[in-house]
Amino acid sequence: MAGSCRDRCGGRRRLIDKWRLPNYLLNMNRKSEETVAARISRHLADRIIAGEIEPGARLRQDHIAEEFGASHVPVREAFRRLEAQGLAISEPRRGVRVAAFDLSEVKEVAEMRAALEVLALRHAAPHLTSAILDAAEEATKAGDNSRDVRSWEAANRRFHRLILEPCRMPRLMATIDDLHAASARFLFATWQSDWETRTDHDHRAILAALRKGDVETACATLARHVQWIGHRPITRGGRKRDVFAIVG
């Protein structure tokens, strides 16, 4: 009787055990609570941002399903998420492609970030503590010491998130996150191989202004900072062309 029950109620028993678990162990299970579609969408987003999948490349649902050991249904859900993030474009009956981008989109994202990050900073400023500003300073130093684009981008994103998050506006932060993903994509497409270390004076100016309570100067510097578009010529496939990216 108990045996036949365990056969049928295994999942339930595990649930009850979960309630008995302390929180730090529960958090380890969080990944298993994530949906397959969410996992696929996250992985594909990472690859698109890293430039592992070329802009314009087709995303074939059955191939991706096979790769992730899933069926096509969660793959299609992941596609909808990527579409909403602006990382992929879907044409009915023609499939999904990695979104292409040009200088005008780089500029567009930069200007949207300027407008929205300033808004966020204005609301976050009253809630900023010196502990947060210290952490942001640490992130800036980590960026300055980065030897490659990937770690520089991670540190840069950490800086922006630290000073903006306390605005307590979830919708705004979600939109900014998507814009950061786009920015990172532009950056990786441009500075894929070579990256020269540089000190971030803007970040330090923003922090100095915030410590003084001068929100206006901080906002003005931030707005200018994220609209700074780096450009340089690269040779790819034999022919030269100029490439651009948001650097900040």
Place this chain on the structure above:
Amino acid sequence: MAGSCRDRCGGRRRLIDKWRLPNYLLNMNRKSEETVAARISRHLADRIIAGEIEPGARLRQDHIAEEFGASHVPVREAFRRLEAQGLAISEPRRGVRVAAFDLSEVKEVAEMRAALEVLALRHAAPHLTSAILDAAEEATKAGDNSRDVRSWEAANRRFHRLILEPCRMPRLMATIDDLHAASARFLFATWQSDWETRTDHDHRAILAALRKGDVETACATLARHVQWIGHRPITRGGRKRDVFAIVG
């Protein structure tokens, strides 16, 4: 020979015919090119915005699938789209609910709209023609003459779209559209039954400034305009409470 071919190649023949069709007839087919998932997402969004489905109400995939004569697969895709728009929230293994909202979210959307619509207007201004401004004036008049919220909201949205669209920033416009959907939802939740006609002085001030080429005044007025949050007490379910909405 021709007969057996038509049986198997009907689709291809139709495709060739499509190439021969003039554009105005092609556009009529556009709706049939729309995906079932897109259709479901659109219909659900309409209902959520109109307030036909209560905030917090569960969206059960099998019920919705049955209602639209579809399977659960396109319904789930529609859910992802609604989630990205901020109209629904999805908790893994717990299903999807219509997103709830409070005053803080109304304010958040208003401020995001102010920031982004000003950005759009700044870029649209150089491309605005007197024909566009005349059409925007017509939309304002239509709003003033509206006897109900629905038609007022449609006219208001038309006004904003007319003066912002020429910015030629697709990502920005898509984000603004989603924010307008949220605004409309707040509005309908508040002024569902009674709506008093009023003349929109802000719209006229914006148009006057644009005609004079005074972009700064137009932007400042627009920013103030979309942040104007109407509030009034309503009695619902016996108890009184204050409700708020973006009115502009």
Place this chain on the structure above:
DNA sequence: GATCCTCGTTTTATAGATAAAATTATATAA
């Protein structure tokens, strides 16, 4: 009365099948 078990419902995901459309390859005619 508190705890545990069971059952029905719902979500999430899989698998297989199908129709329509798009793509690619091939053969044919001008």
Place this chain on the structure above:
DNA sequence: TTATATAATTTTATCTATAAAACGAGGATC
């Protein structure tokens, strides 16, 4: 040879059926 028509293949988009997992509502048990 080139352009076009035909055929074969692939891919998308959808449906149906099915199964595991999770939740909630009672009901049984101690």
